[in-house]
Amino acid sequence: xxxxxxxxxxxxxxxxxxxxxxxxxxxxxxxxxxxxxxxxxxxxxxxxxxxxxxxxxxxxxxxxxxxxxxxxxxxxxxxxxxxxxxxxxxxxxxxxxxxxxxxxxxxxxxxxxxxxxxxxxxxxxxxxxxxxxxxxxxxxxxxxxxxxxxxxxxxxxxxxxxxxxxxxxxxxxxxxxxxxxxxxxxxxxxxxxxxxxxxxxxxxxxxxxxxxxxxxxxxxxxxxxxxxxxxxxxxxxxxxxxxxxxxxxxxxxxxxxxxxxxxxxxxxxxxxxxxxxxxxxxxxxxxxxxxxxxxxxxxxxxxxxxxxxxxxxxxxxxxxxxxxxxxxxxxxxxxxxxxxxxxxxxxxxxxxxxxxxxxxxxxxxxxxxxxxxxxxxxxxxxxxxxxxxxxxxxxxxxxxxxxxxxxxxxxxxxxxxxxxxxxxxxxxxxx
Numbered sequence: 516x517x518x519x520x521x522x523x524x525x526x527x528x529x530x531x532x533x534x535x536x537x538x539x540x541x542x543x544x545x546x547x548x549x550x551x552x553x554x555x556x557x558x559x560x561x562x563x564x565x566x567x568x569x570x571x572x573x574x575x576x577x578x579x580x581x582x583x584x585x586x587x588x589x590x591x592x593x594x595x596x597x598x599x600x601x602x603x604x605x606x607x608x609x610x611x612x613x614x615x616x617x618x619x620x621x622x623x624x625x626x627x628x629x630x631x632x633x634x635x636x637x638x639x640x641x642x643x644x645x646x647x648x649x650x651x652x653x654x655x656x657x658x659x660x661x662x663x664x665x666x667x668x669x670x671x672x673x674x675x676x677x678x679x680x681x682x683x684x685x686x687x688x689x690x691x692x693x694x695x696x697x698x699x700x701x702x703x704x705x706x707x708x709x710x711x712x713x714x715x716x717x718x719x720x721x722x723x724x725x726x727x728x729x730x731x732x733x734x735x736x737x738x739x740x741x742x743x744x745x746x747x748x749x750x751x752x753x754x755x756x757x758x759x760x761x762x763x764x765x766x767x768x769x770x771x772x773x774x775x776x777x778x779x780x781x782x783x784x785x786x787x788x789x790x791x792x793x794x795x796x797x798x799x800x801x802x803x804x805x806x807x808x809x810x811x812x813x814x815x816x817x818x819x820x821x822x823x824x825x826x827x828x829x830x831x832x833x834x835x836x837x838x839x840x841x842x843x844x845x846x847x848x849x850x851x852x853x854x855x856x857x858x859x860x861x862x863x864x865x866x867x868x869x870x871x872x873x874x875x876x877x878x879x880x881x882x883x884x885x886x887x888x889x890x891x892x893x894x895x896x897x898x899x900x901x902x903x904x905x906x907x908x909x910x911x912x913x914x915x916x917x918x919x920x921x922x923x924x925x926x927x928x929x930x931x932x933x934x935x936x937x938x939x940x941x942x943x944x945x946x
Contacts, residue, residue, distance in 0.1 A: 755775050852931050863945065
């Protein structure tokens with residue numbers, strides 16, 4: 516059977532994984548970033564709610580005869596089936612069912628799928644994958660030209676998250692238990708990626724140091740992982756960016772410095788203890804600062820992400836975040852407006868929160884009034900600018916960077932308002 520797997524704009528890891536499984540099953544498979552398909556079956560991988568509203572994706576789906584959608588958007592299949600004319604939605608992990616789905620079509624005998632049967636939506640219970648080891652992925656010829664935050668591809672080493680952050684889909688999609696691939700399976704994959712010209716690889720999985728987790732952090736497994744990957748790729752071509760501040764120590768950070776590009780990326784989110792509690796981050800402002808200082812003392816650079824516009828965030832909470840950035844003096848800063856992703860507690864909270872009190876819709880009347888921003892957009896924009904001034908080596912914000920930050924803040928605000936409208940439309944399935 517001829518099967519096309521479409522991963523719009525960016526090659527994410529899942530389509531490559533599924534492509535390898537289908538090829539191993541004897542099918543003719545192509546993975547592409549372009550909205551085109553000549554396959555008898557098309558698998559469409561979507562990672563963002565806003566993609567459901569993309570008119571190009573809608574038109575593409577309308578041109579196909581058999582199309583199935585998977586990816587993080589599958590956590591709320593009613594939205595997908597309501598917005599796109601597709602034959603089925605994969606609600607969870609797809610590698611154990613993708614071959615049957617492609618060959619047989621959706622049915623109640625296949626776990627973790629949703630499809631229309633007349634006017635009704637039929638859903639079967641998802642079944643988590645027990646063993647994450649899998650055949651070699653299908654590697655597109657142009658993967659080595661992709662650049663996502665400095666890497667050609669983010670590979671998966673484990674699934675699940677021990678945290679309970681209200682804005683995050685990971686524990687709702689993959690569960691709270693950590694499941695890891697075998698070291699041998701990961702290394703075999705990376706060797707093949709390198710042979711295909713892929714040079715720069717990032718280790719993904721939510722929190723890199725949880726690889727091999729049992730009842731506690733298995734530092735030995737994590738360090739062996741990145742040491743072995745470094746021997747294949749070279750440390751300058753390996754990054755292990757995503758870490759929780761409560762799962763790092765000197766030994767882990769020393770390994771990151773020695774075997775990778777020497778960066779960590781912390782989800783710091785806010786300088787307000789009240790907001791950290793509301794987000795259920797499971798950490799404190801002081802612990803966040805301590806983790807930044809620990810990384811710096813180990814010679815590791817730190818990037819940090821921050822969320823503004825979270826329901827109930829006050830001006831005082833926001834000011835606390837600006838002060839935190841001044842104290843932390845991070846090497847890089849990423850700012851975003853709180854996005855209520857379907858399936859997360861934040862989505863439910865955002866729907867229940869009075870719109871007239873939501874800074875996403877409140878007109879900004881401060882310093883950037885002339886720019887016609889919402890209060891949430893203005894906070895996001897200002898945080899981006901402030902972050903450049905708070906770096907260890909401050910960066911001059913020229914006109915080009917200023918306009919880039921401004922456009923990013925506007926786009927975020929626009930897209931999240933569209934997501935809010937979508938959540939409101941499907942309120943019965945979200946709340």
